[in-house]
Amino acid sequence: MLILFFLLLFILLLFPEAAAQGSKNGLILWATVLVPSLLPFSILTSLIRQYMRGKPYHYLLLAAGILSGYPIGAKIAGELYADGSLSKKRALFFAGFTNNPSPMFILFFVTGNTLHMDSGKYLFYFLVLLSSLLGSLCFSLFTARRCSNTKKPVTRCAKEAPCYLPFSKVIDAEIASSALLLIKIGGYIMLFSIFAALLQKLPIVPYYWKLLLGSVLEITTGNAMISHAPVAANIKIILSLAATSFGGLSAAAQTNSVLQNTGLSLYHYLIMKLLSGLCALLLGVVLFW
Numbered sequence: 001m002l003i004l005f006f007l008l009l010f011i012l013l014l015f016p017e018a019a020a021q022g023s024k025n026g027l028i029l030w031a032t033v034l035v036p037s038l039l040p041f042s043i044l045t046s047l048i049r050q051y052m053r054g055k056p057y058h059y060l061l062l063a064a065g066i067l068s069g070y071p072i073g074a075k076i077a078g079e080l081y082a083d084g085s086l087s088k089k090r091a092l093f094f095a096g097f098t099n100n101p102s103p104m105f106i107l108f109f110v111t112g113n114t115l116h117m118d119s120g121k122y123l124f125y126f127l128v129l130l131s132s133l134l135g136s137l138c139f140s141l142f143t144a145r146r147c148s149n150t151k152k153p154v155t156r157c158a159k160e161a162p163c164y165l166p167f168s169k170v171i172d173a174e175i176a177s178s179a180l181l182l183i184k185i186g187g188y189i190m191l192f193s194i195f196a197a198l199l200q201k202l203p204i205v206p207y208y209w210k211l212l213l214g215s216v217l218e219i220t221t222g223n224a225m226i227s228h229a230p231v232a233a234n235i236k237i238i239l240s241l242a243a244t245s246f247g248g249l250s251a252a253a254q255t256n257s258v259l260q261n262t263g264l265s266l267y268h269y270l271i272m273k274l275l276s277g278l279c280a281l282l283l284g285v286v287l288f289w
Contacts, residue, residue: 012194015201022197026190029220034189035182037102041068042178043171045076050170062094066129069102070247071185071255074269078262088263089140095264096136096272099255100128101219101244109220110244114227115237124241127283131245135276139268184257189218192250196221215243218250238284246277 012019045064061080065073074095081091101110103125111121196218199210211229215222222243226236252273256266 011198011202015198018197018201019194022194023190025197025221026193027186029193030182030186030189033105034185037069037104038072038185039178039182041072042075042181043174045072046079046174046178047171050174062098065094065098066100067103069100069105070251071099071258073098073100074255074264075181075258078259078264081264082262091262091264092268092272093136093140095255095259095269096139096276097132099247099251099269100132101247101251106244110223110240114223115233115240116227117237120237123287124237127241127280127287128245131241131276131280131283134279135245135272135274138275138279139272143268181258185254188250188253188257192218192248192253193221200225211239215239215248216246217248219243219246219248222248234288237288238281241284241288242277242281245280246273 041064045061045068048061048064061076062073065076077086077091077095077098080086080094081088086094106125106128107121111117111124115124117124196214199205199213199217202210205213211222211225214225223240226239226243229236229239231239252266252270255269259266259269
């Protein structure tokens with residue numbers, strides 16, 4: 001691992017302009033897209049969850065995760081499992097199903113700016129959700145005997161809303177928690193944006209390997225590379241659908257930051273997203289080939 005770190009440091013020194021550009025791209029994406037869209041959702045969903053403890057409405061909160069984008073869906077599922085509202089089996093299912101790119105990202109960036117789809121963008125978004133659902137269902141069926149269907153024991157404090165703290169203290173805590181989460185996400189986005197920019201500069205990597213690795217690393221860069229690939233438009237849609245449904249390692253790293261200390265496994269989450277990507281690839285071939 002130490003050798004790998006030194007190798008990455010050497011590559012950074014070898015291509016300083018690409019590293020700086022990748023860092024700049026990641027920072028712009030974080031500041032202009034993720035902070036305005038994720039911070040309000042993170043604060044509000046956390047406050048709602050606090051005051052919904054012990055009430056049978058948590059599935060409405062999971063629906064908010066679908067609309068929020070990475071990694072709010074997994075954050076909500078992990079918190080609901082940690083406070084005993086969901087069993088581990090259901091929490092894993094919802095962590096995979098509700099944790100996707102936001103509708104705004106898919107409808108305006110992926111289908112609009114990169115694929116230039118005049119029609120069919122809502123079908124594209126529906127297929128991303130359907131693939132996520134199918135991937136999570138497949139994982140649940142394959143691991144039905146291994147995943148526990150029991151809930152964590154709930155303390156008396158967790159049942160109360162929210163432990164009789166003053167609202168000012170509750171919102172201060174949630175703002176601080178959400179801000180820390182956004183800082184972590186920004187760090188991951190910058191790192192993976194740098195890796196994606198450096199990947200395009202490496203002369204020893206064949207073009208189609210760059211296309212594949214770029215899509216696996218980070219979906220923003222991956223979709224941009226797919227849009228410029230010398231292939232037919234329908235193949236671009238199929239590849240973009242699979243990459244967007246998988247989400248990339250950058251989104252997985254962001255998800256890991258919210259799943260820590262919840263008892264849910266990033267390994268299981270990655271399997272669900274791989275299955276989702278495969279389902280999206282098959283659906284794309286059937287509908288767009």
